[in-house]
Amino acid sequence: MIQPLGIGFPYIAKLPAELYRSGLLDFVEVTGETVCRQRANGRSVAIEIIPEQLDTARATCAGLPIVVHGVELSIGSAQGWNSAYLDMLDEFQATWPFLWHSEHLGFQTIPGEDGRTLEVGVPLPVPPTREAVDLIGQRSEEICRRYGVPFLLENPAYYIADLPADPEIGDDMGLIDAIMKRSGCYLLLDLHNVYCNSLNHRRDPYSILDSAPLDRVAEIHVAGGASHDGYWMDGHNGPVPERVWELLEYTLARAPNVGGVVYEVLDEVAGSLGVEAIGKELERAGEIWSQCRQG
Amino acid sequence: MQAGVSMGLLDFQTAMGRLVRAPDGGDPLRSLHLDERERASLAALKQSSGYQFTVGVQRSWCVGRATNAGYLTLSILDPEVRSRVLDEWTNSGGGTSSFFAAETEAFLDFIAQRLPDPSHELTVCRLEQATLRANEGASTFTQRDPALVDAPECMLRRGRHAGVVMFYGEPDRILNALVNHERLLPVSDAAVVTMLFGPGLEGLCRPASQLEIALLARVGSGVELSVLMREGWRLEEIKAMLRAGFVEYAEG
Numbered sequence: 440m441i442q443p444l445g446i447g448f449p450y451i452a453k454l455p456a457e458l459y460r461s462g463l464l465d466f467v468e469v470t471g472e473t474v475c476r477q478r479a480n481g482r483s484v485a486i487e488i489i490p491e492q493l494d495t496a497r498a499t500c501a502g503l504p505i506v507v508h509g510v511e512l513s514i515g516s517a518q519g520w521n522s523a524y525l526d527m528l529d530e531f532q533a534t535w536p537f538l539w540h541s542e543h544l545g546f547q548t549i550p551g552e553d554g555r556t557l558e559v560g561v562p563l564p565v566p567p568t569r570e571a572v573d574l575i576g577q578r579s580e581e582i583c584r585r586y587g588v589p590f591l592l593e594n595p596a597y598y599i600a601d602l603p604a605d606p607e608i609g610d611d612m613g614l615i616d617a618i619m620k621r622s623g624c625y626l627l628l629d630l631h632n633v634y635c636n637s638l639n640h641r642r643d644p645y646s647i648l649d650s651a652p653l654d655r656v657a658e659i660h661v662a663g664g665a666s667h668d669g670y671w672m673d674g675h676n677g678p679v680p681e682r683v684w685e686l687l688e689y690t691l692a693r694a695p696n697v698g699g700v701v702y703e704v705l706d707e708v709a710g711s712l713g714v715e716a717i718g719k720e721l722e723r724a725g726e727i728w729s730q731c732r733q734g
Numbered sequence: 735m736q737a738g739v740s741m742g743l744l745d746f747q748t749a750m751g752r753l754v755r756a757p758d759g760g761d762p763l764r765s766l767h768l769d770e771r772e773r774a775s776l777a778a779l780k781q782s783s784g785y786q787f788t789v790g791v792q793r794s795w796c797v798g799r800a801t802n803a804g805y806l807t808l809s810i811l812d813p814e815v816r817s818r819v820l821d822e823w824t825n826s827g828g829g830t831s832s833f834f835a836a837e838t839e840a841f842l843d844f845i846a847q848r849l850p851d852p853s854h855e856l857t858v859c860r861l862e863q864a865t866l867r868a869n870e871g872a873s874t875f876t877q878r879d880p881a882l883v884d885a886p887e888c889m890l891r892r893g894r895h896a897g898v899v900m901f902y903g904e905p906d907r908i909l910n911a912l913v914n915h916e917r918l919l920p921v922s923d924a925a926v927v928t929m930l931f932g933p934g935l936e937g938l939c940r941p942a943s944q945l946e947i948a949l950l951a952r953v954g955s956g957v958e959l960s961v962l963m964r965e966g967w968r969l970e971e972i973k974a975m976l977r978a979g980f981v982e983y984a985e986g
Contacts, residue, residue: 476870477833484836489873510832517744549751550744552765559751560830561792570743598791599750599784603741603775639784670787 441589441625441657441698442538443732444504446725448702448717451709452492456499458714463721466504466538468701469496471531472511472524482555486511486527488534497535506658506699507531507540508627514578514592515546515565518556525585532586539657539698541591541627544575544615564597567614568605576621583624591625591657592618596632596673600640611636612650625657628694630686631664631673631703638671644686648693656694661687661724662703675705677712679720684727691731700724741772749776753785754792755827796829803829803838807845807859810912819845838866852921854908857901864897864931864939868979871895871933875979882983883973886960889984890972892953896980897931898942905929934979945971946980956984 445465448458452473459467474492478485511524528540545562565571575592582590594615608614615626628651637644661684663677679702691697702720704712745766752762753776763773779785800823801808808816823829823844831837842863849856871894882888901908902921911918930942930950942950949967962972975981 472832475833477831477836479836486833491873515747517742517747546747546751549748549755557751557755557827558830559754559792560796561754561788563747563750563754563788566741566743566746568743574743597784598787599779599782601775601779601782601784603746668787668790669783672791 441696442504443697444538444699446702446721446728447506447658447699448721449508449704450496450500450505451704451706452495452499453706453710454717455714456501458717459499459503460501461718463718463725464503466506466699467500468508469500469505469535469537470508470510471527472509473706475527477523484523486523488527488530493531493534505535505537507537508593508701509540509542512542513546513548513562514542515544515571515575516548517546517570517574518548518550520578521548525582528586537588539589539591539625540586541593541658543595544592544618545595562595564595564599564602564611565614566602566604567608567610568603569608571614572608572617572621576618579618579622579624583622589625589657591627593627593629593660594632594651596629596635596639598639598670610650612647612652616650616652619652619655624655625696626652626655627658627660628653628656628690629660629662629673629703630683630690631660631662631675631679633686634680634683635664635671635673644682645689648686648690653690653694654696656690657696657698659687659690659694659697659700660703661700661720675703676708678716679723684723687724687727688731691727700728741768741775745772750779753780754789755830756825793824796824798829799832799834799837800824800829800841803834803841804845804859804862806862807842807855810855810858810915819848822848835866835870839863842866852900852902854902854912854918854921857899857908858912860897860899861929864899864929867895867897868931868933868935868938871979872938875933877934877977878983883959883969883976886958886963888959889956890953890959890962890976890981891956891984892950893932893979893982895931895933896950896978898947898950899929899931899939901927901929903927930978930980932975932979934977946975949975950980953981 447466447468448464450467450469474496475486475488478487511521513521543562545564547559547562548556551557608617633644633647661679662675663679664672664674702724749763749766797820842859846859903925905927928942928947929939931939
């Protein structure tokens, strides 16, 4: 069961703590890796929480509920997921409990020829195949059991269109639907990613949403992006496009189990974007949330 | 989506990951179990604009990470050298780690191997590396009981977060000149200033004495205190170096 929270924003260490106490936020989305360092341990790599940075994050969030949004699990890697991330998350949960947690549906590691794991450098989309459903479904089930709180997978933005596909799975939303049915996990619906995919692959965003398992949507992301070389990029680097706000209204009216809407901003641009501009986007998200939830 | 080409997930991901990581590096499909149809499918994928764009995004992210990681050293390199180093690094799969410290350590090692030794540029590279290590160590550094060192069987070694950097001239002058791209005197052994970096030191570094340099070299990967005492090293000097993190207890 997803607890309805309202409007959320990522924890970004460089932003003033006042933003998190401004009343614009109902919860904070914390990426655990931002308070961690990586340490080599023989042939394996550990992700260690830096206590001072975790303490700062807790103090900044000032008692607001938190959810966790991971980036390092690589849940779709056929060669194996990043168990160091899960070890870190075990410790994180014991120290700072979260209401739910999420990961990106994709893969970012491959096997190296010497047996080591290689990082690709960007997350890549998982092909919509039965094998992928079985792999990620089983892993999602395991995660649900391990943490005892809802686990969400985020739909990705992708630029490569022609992936191998099994007809019974279909496309990216078919893949997500099949994984949700198999594992019982939820969907973190990133509406800016839907917007990117609709522009880049010439698809109608509303038909993408209509094909998504909206009853499984537990959290929504909105964000801004930019155009490069004929593609709309998921840059998290600016205000939310008007069309994405429209998609938010459309989705909230059809997704009954949404716990919160998060406005995503990249750490690197948060400072230059400024608290005032961020506040405006949060206010807009809050207005839409209130209208849809009251209506 | 391309229905009907049912490639094994591991083979597909390995091929796609290799294609994106190093698109021009050898045969990305080597050692994979693919039939002709699957190979043709991947060849078509490689021609697609979406693939080309993904490679561009990957390269941009990797260059961005590397630039952040070796910021000071890169800023003082000749633009042509800087561009070549970044290209070589990302072509070899560098810049893919999202953890800053791990990326920095590896990248600075990579740069150091490509700089003349000795050179002012190499000094700055080592300075950046030593600062990173000492800073990393400082977040977990705790003063151990100095009385432990009174036991003659106590084993000491060089601190894992300690560093030694040699400047061929006055450090501030060299750094200012490099950052402002001013001409510097050629490297010479005549005016070497050695700086010691340690996680327990306020400000993380200070000039080293000849005695400290010699002691650090002597301690190396491990030596018993009794040996040092027999050789005439003074206990107070050793304790001071423990407090700064230049030297540490070998069992820790």
